[in-house]
Amino acid sequence: MKFEILDGFPGPELERAWREFLTRVEIPSHYDSPEYFLDPLRRGTRPFAVLALDGNQVRGVLTGFHLEKEVLSGLTSRPQICVDGTDNAATLDMLAKGLLAEAARADLVHVYTWASLELAPFSACGFRRHQLQGSVVLDLTRGAEALFKDFSKDRRRNIRYAEKHGVEVREAVSKQDMFDAHAVYSAWRGTERKQVHGEWSFESFEKTVSLRNNRRLFLATFSGKVIAINIFRFFPGGLFESAANSSLDEFMHLKPNDLLQWRGIQWACDQGLRRHSLGGAHEFLRRFGGTVTPIVRYRLDRTLFRRHDLKENLRATARSLLQSAPPGMEQRVRKLLKAEKPGKRKTKEL
Known part of the structure; x- marks a missing residue:
């Protein structure tokens, strides 16, 4: 070999x-x-x-x-x-x-x-081995309706709420769709609570979502305006991945991201894809059911x-000491450290 x-x-x-x-x-x-x-x-x-x-x-x-x-x-x-x-x-x-x-x-x-x-x-x-939390993974071979039943109660409610209040989801098909989607991404990227690694120019964005053999761009619209987007990445017959999600803060109350993910799951099941990695394991994603796969x-x-x-070992030791400290001590230390870092922004890997 x-x-x-x-x-x-x-x-x-x-x-x-x-x-x-x-x-x-x-x-x-x-x-x-x-x-x-x-x-x-x-x-x-x-x-x-x-x-x-x-x-x-x-x-x-x-x-x-x-x-x-x-x-x-x-x-x-x-x-x-x-x-x-x-x-x-x-x-x-x-x-x-x-x-x-x-x-x-x-x-x-x-x-x-x-x-x-x-x-x-x-x-x-x-190489040193370190296990991470991983990603929520859904078994798409079960079918969309079976998966929907495993969503948390509030996730199903949010999807119905979005549908009832006029949010619609469709695939991007035109150049204007690309412009509108990139505008949402740019607005999302610029919000103070996020720090995103890597620049995504319109030219690169358009080239990426135009690779339709392995990508689909879904748009959530309200009264004709694009308010949220989700780019899904896939390999035919294999893994379906939620690759990039962006939304406008002023429309979050309409729950467009819940509906976007659900429409993506329906599409993937129809295409015969086998697994869906949601790209993380935070609470929003866990409520879609599935299994957290390390x-x-x-x-x-x-x-x-x-x-x-060495730095990683020191951080692990510090976390272990905090977890074994008297009740309430861990939260007090975390609040103190947070107070010393004003303006720290949420970081997202692309």
Whole structure:
């Protein structure tokens, strides 16, 4: 077995082998596919893919990008690695070696994976394992109506409220739809409570949502005005992902985001997609039912004294001490720390 590193869309022969591989993956995602290279990056530079090859067959794929002195495969909300299960140990060993070759002298190398795919060969190369909360995942094979019954009571009520009060959801189809959607994104991005990593110009936005083999842009409208948007990412027959949601604050009382997510789920079920990752596990998303599926980060810290690992260990120790402190102490300390950081804004990874 060997690895091959790509920095652009593959040639015809390798593309065929890559696509044939994806037919053997249980739940392939868009970022596991050759189309990864068609996406405009909103964060980082130099996208790449590492393929583990057994003769002419692809056995595993890892995609990623460079970010200053770091190399990342995936984010906290989405893994970008998959294997076909033939020989996971050998396949993952090749992917690890390929990633290290691509990373060269990067200070930090991150790989995110679903907890069901442990990366022991990465640990053997010095990567440290850290389990994260993960993402809410729905089993779309159950059908939309069965999934709706598992929504929390207030989620079902919000969806009906939005419908009753005139919110409508449709796919974007025109250039004007693109302009209106980007305007909502820009307004959302500019609100004081958010800090979003990565710029998304109209040109990049339009190019991204125009990739309709792997993207759908849904618009929530009220009296003809676009008030919220959701971009969904998918791989045919595989994973459906909620990739980017934006909404206008003055219309939040109409519950457009509840309805957008529901319409996306209905569409995905109709298309025969198998799983839906909502891209996080906060309370709003948990109320759509499903299962919180952990994501695991493997990270190689090459800095002097492994300072990133050291900082993380110190934070973990501090959290442990706070949790074991007398009742009320943790909240008092958190309030004190918050008071020392006025104006801190909510951060969102794209």
